[in-house]
Amino acid sequence: MLHKIKLIAIAFCLPLLVSCNTENDQQTAETDAAYQDYQTFVTDFERDSLTETELRAIESETYDSAEWEAMKENRQQQFIQRLQAVEQNQDQYTEEQRQEILDLENRYNQAAETRDQQYEDASRRYRLRRELLGLEINQDDLSDITQENIAGTYQRFVDTVAEKGQNYEGRDWEMIEGWWTSLNNRYRSLQGELPQQSRNTIEQAQERYRELRSQFNIQ
Numbered sequence: 001m002l003h004k005i006k007l008i009a010i011a012f013c014l015p016l017l018v019s020c021n022t023e024n025d026q027q028t029a030e031t032d033a034a035y036q037d038y039q040t041f042v043t044d045f046e047r048d049s050l051t052e053t054e055l056r057a058i059e060s061e062t063y064d065s066a067e068w069e070a071m072k073e074n075r076q077q078q079f080i081q082r083l084q085a086v087e088q089n090q091d092q093y094t095e096e097q098r099q100e101i102l103d104l105e106n107r108y109n110q111a112a113e114t115r116d117q118q119y120e121d122a123s124r125r126y127r128l129r130r131e132l133l134g135l136e137i138n139q140d141d142l143s144d145i146t147q148e149n150i151a152g153t154y155q156r157f158v159d160t161v162a163e164k165g166q167n168y169e170g171r172d173w174e175m176i177e178g179w180w181t182s183l184n185n186r187y188r189s190l191q192g193e194l195p196q197q198s199r200n201t202i203e204q205a206q207e208r209y210r211e212l213r214s215q216f217n218i219q
Contacts, residue, residue, distance in 0.1 A: 028092070030089075031086075031089040031092040031093070034082070034085040034086050034089060035086055035089075035093065035097060035101075037082055037085070038082040038083065038085065038086045038101070038104065039100070039104060041078065041079065041082050041108075042079075042104045042105075042107055042108045042111075045075070045079075045108060045111050045112075046107060046108075046111045065123070068119060072116075075112075076112075079108055083101075083105060086101050087101075124172075125175060128172060128175060128176070129175070129179060131160055131164075132156070132157050132160050132161070132176065132179060133145075133153055133156065133157065133179070133183075134152075134153065134156045135149070135153065140182065141182060141185070141186065142179075142182045142183060142185075142186040143186070145183070145186050146190075147190050147193045147194055147198070150183075150186065150187060150190060150194070150198065150202065151194075151197075151198040151201040151202055153183065154183065154187075154201065154202045154205035154206070155201060155205055157179075157180070157183065157205065157209070158205045158208045158209050158212065161176065161209065161212050162208070162212055165212060165215070165216045166216070168216075173216075173218055177218070180209065184206070187202055
């Protein structure tokens with residue numbers, strides 16, 4: 001009789017035990033998946049710096065800064081969702097995993113700051129170049145500049161430097177010097193096709209730029 005009662009008890013309890021184990025296994029799988037998803041999101045973002053194509057797009061005239069802000073907001077929401085998923089299961093993780101969750105959050109914030117700085121640098125390059133040249137430039141060799149507009153471009157360049165040079169910082173001057181060199185290279189490639197009046201304007205601009213470099217102590 002006792003043996004029969006034991007069998008009945010086992011038969012009654014076994015499904016409950018199986019159900020509990022199944023629920024525990026499912027919860028463990030979900031917490032592990034949340035942890036892996038969070039970890040992967042952060043490490044992928046760290047590696048995913050702005051590409052050269054993206055940087056050029058940011059520097060283009062048609063790029064909308066609202067597009068960048070929308071992309072940032074979407075990325076931040078995705079991160080918060082993953083962070084909340086692991087925070088809700090903190091008690092399921094080991095101390096080592098909890099520490100890594102904090103480390104990953106810091107790493108994400110640092111990567112986001114780096115990405116924002118890349119964007120700001122690219123935007124600044126575009127604004128400064130457009131300010132100096134007055135043209136939409138698609139080629140690094142400034143081949144967009146023609147014999148018809150090169151003299152005016154030189155004049156605009158030196159006028160802008162004269163007006164705003166005191167506000168430029170070290171990195172700005174590095175870019176200015178680079179564009180000035182490219183502009184001079186473009187001039188040499190067009191020099192034989194230019195009328196004397198254009199050459200005179202350019203030579204005067206070159207002399208003025210030398211004076212400005214000395215004025216602003218550019219080495």
